[in-house]
Amino acid sequence: MLVMLMAGVAPSLPTPQGKPKVLIFLATGCPCVFSHRETFGSMLKKYGSKVDFSIVFIDKNDDKEEMVGMIESLGWDIKYIIDEDQKLLNQYHPKVSTDCVLLTPAGKVVYKGAVDDSPLNYGQIKEFYLKNAIEDFFEGRPIRVRLGEGIGCIINYKK
């Protein structure tokens, strides 16, 4: 089921109480996310009841048909947010589309960056950045990698 939310709804996003949150920043014109389709999809299945996952669409040229089409192509059951005024971009400053952030229930960023490093290794995943960060969070451990370098499309920040 796809649910659309508008970014900027005060205070930031409606979040189920007590759940950490993952935002993944995407643009429909950027295919890089397909490198993470399986990894991220498996996290949605594994942690979907314990983590609040959302896509943040960041390109002003995106239309709803393209956004829904991309989610269907990815095969993810996830809600999405349209960040029309770049409020979430300016709040979290992802470097490229496909970057994501892991937020504590209190809204603190504990991980930012790539889902994994597969685009750097011809598909082989050597670092499960986001999955490891989620596991560390639930185990109460320090997050082992807090910033994972990713490959994606450059985000066009408004000046």
Next chain:
Amino acid sequence: MKNIALSATLLFIAFLFACTAPEPENTPVHDPMDYEKVLGAPEAVVETEDFPENTISGPLAYAPDVPKLNTGDVVHVRIDVQHKLIEIKEGVKFWAWPFGDDVPGPVLRVKVGQRVIFKMANRSMETIEFSPPMPHSIDFHAALVSPSDKYRSVPPGQTITFEWVANYPGVFMYHCGTTSILQHMVYGMVGMTIVEPKDGFPGEVDREIALIQNEYYLKEKEDGTYMVDFDAARKKQPMFVAFNGKPAQYVQNPIKVKAGERIRLYLLNVGPNDQSSFHIVGTLFDKVWWDGNPVNEMRGMQTVLLGASSGAIVEFTLPEPGTYPFVDHEFADVEAGAVGLFIAE
């Protein structure tokens, strides 16, 4: 009676001699591929530079034209990547990611033994308002190098330089190797490399033509423009199949040749998904060099079957004046645009 006995004896002796005569020594078979190959190359360099005005330079031309060889042992080649709105058919425009200025990218021509100093800038940030800039790369099938070094993804705004030596003659593909590779290829990041044998292709021809077959997976948007349909690409359901980037372009604008002249056709199916059964109505291929290597010669063929990324060189003549259709003989592809005409005058 004596004569008969003598003849029989002589015949017996001759037979014995024949049976015991030493066999002639084996003549060594010349292997045309038995020469030293150059493996590997210095590490690639990624850096920032001021981009030149032109996106390509070197022995390059857009198909059907075939570029001339550069002389010398070292060849400098530049093919930049950009994001560009291209029109593949009247009214069908989409934002492609071409090598150089068109889809497919330019044909590169080198010969065995030449060292290619290759440079590629990722200019995708120049159109950031319309198309998200992203990493790109290039994978030369003609090269023997480490892909994790030379074919690495180059961030927008940066330039990669690396070398490779042409070791094998043939018709080879190049394409973007950045994930999702399928998506980068359906956005048009494909092209052809021709590698001549050290002493040139054997035999004389009157005309050279390059044909590259590719598929387009598009869908129309509400505003009448088009966008890549990744689902269709994954399901192998192309909207168009084209020779040299534009479906059925050579039906309205046929390729003109002379009846009786010998034509060498450089063929490549860049896919990314489907095979091509290339056929010309009204003639046979006198010679077919599988993957473009003269060692792999076949004769008198009607159709050349090319899997995705396979190439061939075919030589033929059109026997008399007339119109000769060329097709991908998988006729669903003809309906999608894989058809053209030679006019022999």
